Amino acid sequence: MTRKLISFDWAIKKILRSKANFGILEGFLSELLFTDIQILEVLESEANQDTEDNKFNRVDIKVKDRDEKIYIVEVQFSRELDYLQRILYASSKVITEHLPKGAPYSEVSKVISVNILHFDLGKGDDYIYHGTTRFIGLHNQTELELSAEQQQLYSAQKIADLYPEYYLIELRNFNNVAKDTLDEWIYFLKNEQIEDNFTAKGLKEAKETLDVLKMNPQERLAYERHQEALHYQASMYESTYVLGKLEGRAEGRMEEALSIAKNMKKMGLAVQLIVEATNLSAAEIDAL
Structure with a gap:
């Protein structure tokens, strides 16, 4: 019988901030972003501290990928109707909080906002949505690109690499059929269960660490x-x-x-x- 596991929102708030349990979040983010992710640190800020009056299940973490690029990932688990405005506000707040005073704007951190939703956000039939910022010409429809000098300054290949990215995971739209390792994570997030045949990164650690019976x-x-x-x-x-x-x-x-x-x-x-x-x-x- 598959054991019931601790819900991910509770885990974010109480368990996954510990360095000993970084492997769980690293596994989830590696599957979602299609690159190996290593957590460098949990970022404390006025927006995500684990205090008694904290109403949100959210954690901001500094990570690096397999290419040694460093950025901030914000993971939050919530049920709110005005969510589209909230994630915009939250990602902007992360940027301002973690830009050192007096630093040039070229040092603005790349932010990836990962949002695990238990409600229907907008109208759509998919269960994972990815949003980026692009600038398209009104007349010839070509995309604005970074110059060679800008690529070197920002250590980025395209403009979208500079702006926040958003992942919206709508659990209600997932049909409980895990077709790949990312789907295995979505299955866990929706059902709080991990099947014995699942092999996604981080799920083995999650199954051990998030056991309610422990x-x-x-x-x-x-x-x-x-x-x-x-x-x-x-x-x-x-x-x-x-x-x-x-x-x-x-x-x-x-x-x-x-x-x-x-x-x-x-x-x-x-x-x-x-x-x-x-x-x-x-x-x-x-x-x-």
């Missing part, structure tokens, strides 16, 4: 409460957005969130879990 009682209790919060969050998403309440007024959404928060509070769940599930403030929850 949690101590305190860790398991915290994890179960986290999962309960996600169920409430998913329910709120379905009722608020999918069933049409999004077109209603903002006060309608607030009433929905307050109702959910009140029920969660009656269950004795921690205030932080209620904050994560409803996006209400701790003060609003305390006032219920």
